[in-house]
Amino acid sequence: MNEPIHELDLGDLSLPDRHAQARAAIDAMAPGDSLMLVGARVPRELLHELLGEAPGRYEWSRLEGGPEGARVALRRRKSEGPRNVTLYLQSDHERLDAIVPEVVRLANEGSFAEARRRFGEFACGLGWHIDVEEQVLFPAFESLTGMTRGPTTVMRVEHVEIRERMQHVTAALAAGDAAATVAGLGALTGALGAHNVKEEQMLYPMTDRALGTPDAQEKLVRKIEAF
Ligand SMILES: [Fe+2]
Ligand SMILES: [Fe+2]
Structure with a gap:
């Protein structure tokens, strides 16, 4: 699996502008693209939002999730077929x-x-x-x-x-x-x-x-x- 290239600093996602910018970057991902989400904590609400709106389109792995900050590697799947x-x-x-x-x-x-x-x-x-x-x-x-x-x-x-x-x-x-x-x-x-x-x-x-x-x-x- 390739390392994600682009980093997206999520900042404070409770700010509407920040949330919209994060979503725009994620929505622009092409199949096979990866993005490293960086922030103070694992963005569970954002990930759940993606799961709710586009289930099966993205996958992610937590690389860091402690008090010093969080990094989540987000990938857009190449195909959106069912998984097991x-x-x-x-x-x-x-x-x-x-x-x-x-x-x-x-x-x-x-x-x-x-x-x-x-x-x-x-x-x-x-x-x-x-x-x-x-x-x-x-x-x-x-x-x-x-x-x-x-x-x-x-x-x-x-x-x-x-x-x-x-x-x-x-x-x-x-x-x-x-x-x-x-x-x-x-x-x-x-x-x-x-x-x-x-x-x-x-x-x-x-x-x-x-x-x-x-x-x-x-x-x-x-x-x-x-x-
Ligand atoms: Fe196990
Ligand atoms: Fe296992």
């Missing part, structure tokens, strides 16, 4: 996986400020991904299949381990320790790889199958996006 849970969340896994080798390279080069920034994007994205699985996807899977003590229980336990391993990497990066960073990322990707395969080959397809129709699948994707 498997494709949507698998592509989020792939987007996150692609960041890890960059962090390894930066840490080995001693570029810790940049390594911390990139890992911060990874951690923000994976934190959201895990939260949306636990709070939207797993409950949907459990109510569709009636399986409340099956795969989702295993996935929740693995999420705890994945979060712990992310914290080890954050600590190693904060200490400027390249060897510990690389070892920590190895342990993290080991746990994450096995976890993601189970989700992509079992949990996500089972959810899509239980949903049954493209409409129902697209509806759950939108609920995930709105989280």
Whole structure:
């Protein structure tokens, strides 16, 4: 996935002019275009507005969402056809996986400020991904299949381990320790790889199958996006 080129500083979206300018920039996006939304916080109202008015036209990923500010990569999809849970969340896994080798390279080069920034994007994205699985996807899977003590229980336990391993990497990066960073990322990707395969080959397809129709699948994707 290409990095967004243009940055759009959202400023105070409660000002009508600012909101209109932001919307004009977003409405001018062509299929395949990307825009980096920068502001004091994640612009949830604006994203929900896009979801309400043009569902399925845009997709976004949170790169930063802490007290220091927010950055959201917004993309206009190349086609607006229906999506399913498997494709949507698998592509989020792939987007996150692609960041890890960059962090390894930066840490080995001693570029810790940049390594911390990139890992911060990874951690923000994976934190959201895990939260949306636990709070939207797993409950949907459990109510569709009636399986409340099956795969989702295993996935929740693995999420705890994945979060712990992310914290080890954050600590190693904060200490400027390249060897510990690389070892920590190895342990993290080991746990994450096995976890993601189970989700992509079992949990996500089972959810899509239980949903049954493209409409129902697209509806759950939108609920995930709105989280
Ligand atoms: Fe997961
Ligand atoms: Fe996942």
